[in-house]
Amino acid sequence: MTVTRCSIRARADSCLPPILQKNAGYDPLASYDPIVLVAQSSNLMVVHPSLPVNSVQELVAYAKANPGKVNFSSGGIGVLPHLIGEWFKSAASIDIVHVPYRGGGPSINDLLAGQVQMTFEGTSVLLPLIRSGTLRALATTSATRIAELPNLPTMIESGFPGFVSTSWTGLLAPARTPGEVIDRLNTQMNEGLRSAELESALAKLSNQPLGGTPHDFTQLIKSDIGKWAPIVKGLGLKPD
Template identity: 40%
Template sequence: MTITRRSLVVLACTATWCASSAYAQTSSKYPTKPVKFIVPFAPGGGTDAMARHIAQKLNEKHGYTLVIENKAGVGGNLGAEAALREPADGYTFLVISSSYAVNAVLNKPSFDPLTGIEPVIQFTREPVVLAVGASTPYTTVAELVAAAKNTPDKVAFGSSGNGGLSHLAAEYFNALSGIKITHVPYKGTGAALMDLAGGQIQMLMAGNTSFMPLAKAGKVRVLAVGAPQRLPTLPNVPTFAEAGLPQFRADIWHGLVAAKGTPPEIVAKMNADINAVLQSPEVQTRLRQDDVTPAGGPPQPFAETIRSDIERWRTVVKQSNIKID
C-alpha cells in the first residue's frame, strides 16, 4: 500500500481527534467514584481546615464526593509518601502546605519532591509576619535588630518547632539582618504565641492570621509583613522591604498535587473546578477578610513556587547549619 501525503494528514487528524475525544470523554465522566484528599497533618490545623473548605465547595459546586483522610507524621512526609504510593488514576490527591518545601530539605522524603509529583493548583498564599511581645520596647525592625546586636542574650525567638517554617523564616531574617539570637522551639505555634504575649520570648515569625487575635488585644506588636504591599488589616505595619530588608520573602501557602503520571485531563479538570471555587465571591470574601490571598491559576506557576521555596530553604538550612533530630 502506498502512503501518500494526504493519507498521512488524515491519519494525523484522526489521531488528534481520537486524543481530544478521549480527553473529553474522560473529563466529562470524571469523577465516577469518591475522590480522596490526603492531608499529611492532624485534624484541626490550617492545612486540614483549608482542605475541608475546598472539598466542601467542590461538593457543592461540582458534585464531587470528596473524602478527607488525615495521615500525620514525620513533618508531613508520612502522609505525602502514602498519597504518592496510591495509583495515579486521579482519585487520590495530596494537600500540601509551604512546609512541604521545608521537609524536602530537612526530612529527605523517599520521593523526589519536584519530579515525583504532578502539581495541580495552589489554593492560597499568606504572608509571614514578624511580631514581638507588647511588653518589649521594640517598635520597629531596626530597633529589634539593634538590640539583638548589642545584647543578643536578652533577645530570643520562638518557633512552632525545630525545623519548622517559623524556625527557618526567623533564621532567614537573622541571616539577612546579621544577628544571631537564641532559638526556643515549641510544640506548635499556639504555645509559642502564648509565651510571646507573656514575655518569655521576644520575637516570633508565623502567618499573619496566627497573630491577629493577640494583635487586636494589644498583647503582641507586628513589626513587618512579608508581602509586596501592606495588609489591609494592618495598614500601619511596613513590609519587610520598607523596613530595610527587601530580600526577605516567606509565604505560607496551600495547594494540591497528585502522583506522577496522573492523567493530564484529570489534572486539568481538577484545576479548572478548584479555580472556579477560588474565584467565587463567597470564598474570595472569606479569605481576604484574613489577608489570605486566593491563588489559583494553572499548575506550572505552582510548580515554580514549590521549586523556588525548596531552593530558598536549602540555602537557609546550609547557612544556619540547621539540623533536626
C-alpha cells in the same frame, strides 16, 4: 471515566520535610503534579510590648546593641517560624537566640508571658493578639501589605529586599496524571477561586485566593526549595 485522587498540601508539608528528613517518603517535585495554587497567607514579625522597639530597624539596632539578649521562639527545630527567624538573623547580621518549643501554642504562650521577645507566625494566629495590644507587630513577610493591617510595613519596606515568605495552599495530583486531567482541574479551580463567596470564606482565615497555572505552582515549589535548603544547610540541620 478517569478518577484522579488529589491532595491539598501546605508549603511546610510539601517542601520542608524532604529537606530535613532522609526518608520523608516523597519528593515535592517528583512525587506530584501541581495543579493550582489555591490560597496564601502572610507571616508576621511580632514582639512582646516590653521590648522598646516599634519597627524592624529599631529591633535590629536594639539587637546589635544587646547581642545574644533577644530570644525568638518557634514551635520546634526546622519549622517555618524557626527558619524565617534564622533568615532574618542572617540578613540583619544580628545575634538573636532561637528558643524551640513543642508546638506553636507553647511558643506563643511564652511570648505572651515575656519569656521570649519575638517570633514569626501566621496572620490568623497573631491578628487577635495584635489588635488587643497584647503583641506588637513590626512587619509582614508578604510581598505587599495585607488588608487586615494596612499600616503594617512589609519586610521589604523595612529594609530587607526579597524577604518574602508566605504560607500557601495548593492542589496536587499524583505524578504522571494525564495532562488533560490536570488542565481540566486547573480550569475548574481557577473558576471557583474567582467567586466572591470563596474569597470571603478565605478572608475569614486571613487567606487570599491565588489561582494560576500548573507551571506557576511548580516554579513556586522550586523557589521555596531553593530558599530554604541553603538556610537548613547553614544551620547544620542534617536530615534525620
